[in-house]
Amino acid sequence: MPTPNPKEPPPSAKSFLIEIAIYAALVLIYFLLVLHFLGDSVKRLYDDDKRWYAVVALSLMVGQGFGLDWLTTRLMRVIRAKSE
Amino acid sequence: MNFPISGQHINPVYLIVVGFVIGVFGGFFGVGGSFLAGPALFIAGMPMNFVVGTDLAHIVGKSIAAARKHQTLGNVDMKLAWIMVIGTVIGSELGAQGIQMLKRTGKVDFTVGITFVVVLIAVSLFMAWETLRTLRSQAGKPKRPPRKDFSAFGYVSKALQRIHLPPTVDLPTSGIRKISFWIILLVSFVGGLFSGFLGGGAGYIRMPLMVYLLGVPTHVAVGTDLFEVMISASYGTFSHAMKGNVDIMVALVMHTGAAVGAQIGVAGTQYFSGPKIRLAFIPLPLIGAGLIIYRLLTM
Numbered sequence: 001m002p003t004p005n006p007k008e009p010p011p012s013a014k015s016f017l018i019e020i021a022i023y024a025a026l027v028l029i030y031f032l033l034v035l036h037f038l039g040d041s042v043k044r045l046y047d048d049d050k051r052w053y054a055v056v057a058l059s060l061m062v063g064q065g066f067g068l069d070w071l072t073t074r075l076m077r078v079i080r081a082k083s084e
Numbered sequence: 085m086n087f088p089i090s091g092q093h094i095n096p097v098y099l100i101v102v103g104f105v106i107g108v109f110g111g112f113f114g115v116g117g118s119f120l121a122g123p124a125l126f127i128a129g130m131p132m133n134f135v136v137g138t139d140l141a142h143i144v145g146k147s148i149a150a151a152r153k154h155q156t157l158g159n160v161d162m163k164l165a166w167i168m169v170i171g172t173v174i175g176s177e178l179g180a181q182g183i184q185m186l187k188r189t190g191k192v193d194f195t196v197g198i199t200f201v202v203v204l205i206a207v208s209l210f211m212a213w214e215t216l217r218t219l220r221s222q223a224g225k226p227k228r229p230p231r232k233d234f235s236a237f238g239y240v241s242k243a244l245q246r247i248h249l250p251p252t253v254d255l256p257t258s259g260i261r262k263i264s265f266w267i268i269l270l271v272s273f274v275g276g277l278f279s280g281f282l283g284g285g286a287g288y289i290r291m292p293l294m295v296y297l298l299g300v301p302t303h304v305a306v307g308t309d310l311f312e313v314m315i316s317a318s319y320g321t322f323s324h325a326m327k328g329n330v331d332i333m334v335a336l337v338m339h340t341g342a343a344v345g346a347q348i349g350v351a352g353t354q355y356f357s358g359p360k361i362r363l364a365f366i367p368l369p370l371i372g373a374g375l376i377i378y379r380l381l382t383m
Binding site: 019020024028030031035038039040042043046050051053054055056057058060061062064065066068069 | 141145321322326332333335340348
């Protein structure tokens, strides 16, 4: 079977651990701040309009997925640039 | 923590830990992790209709992080993924129709459960046989780099690649020069059929099909499957949310753990060869089969 060509080399253990630590800190802050205040308004939407709830639910999940990934990538670039 | 949408009181630490474990598996094996997430939410007291929808919503978020990470490593074949989305959507719609038909007979839980168990055990047994044969055939030979893939079942994918039923496509990312569009569509249709019939992303069947039938290297199959699961799970989430079956707050909390776990799982694929990833995959379908058998016996 063929071998794929990686676009970037595997990260070092140190940079990978920093990345994971940043990711964990970000999701913790997000969890404490955002989700706590979001609950009631999302519940109201769920009760009032299922169609809009579906749009908002999917948007929140996609936004959280891309948002966390984007933030980590940017932060890692800064860390790597400073360590070089 | 109280989750008012599903009316459940669930410890958020439990959800984060469950999400983390599923994230590691998902990032490493390219599966959605429904076979673990479903029972974990059910045990936490969530009604079954919310289990199915909420699990799909959490899969969307987890697959985004993992698929993007795989993309930076060159493990996502975009052309293959978009072709597969077509087959998956058609297959999952037909699978869902099958469920509706079974609902009318009142035997849906038993029939789906038994089918699931048979498929999961068959996938595990076949992968165990193939992987051990591949690893034995490589014993004593010079060590290959972790990303170099090989399979004792490779002659099947080569035979399928020789069927040039038009239109044909080339998949440079997967290293496939020419393959019939219809073969890709058929493989993704089968994956979609299982997804619609049995729920979840059905990565446990799609990933092996991509490796053994299409001849996609394991690393690329994992990354491409995650991308494809992201699209098909989004469709499923929207559909279930419209029916009121998604507690998005539970899914968002689970995803905070899954996001971290997926990063670790994806990074892990770089240090293992294709057959070793497949070997580690073998117990996963068996765990799922065990959980279903337990549920069928305690129903």
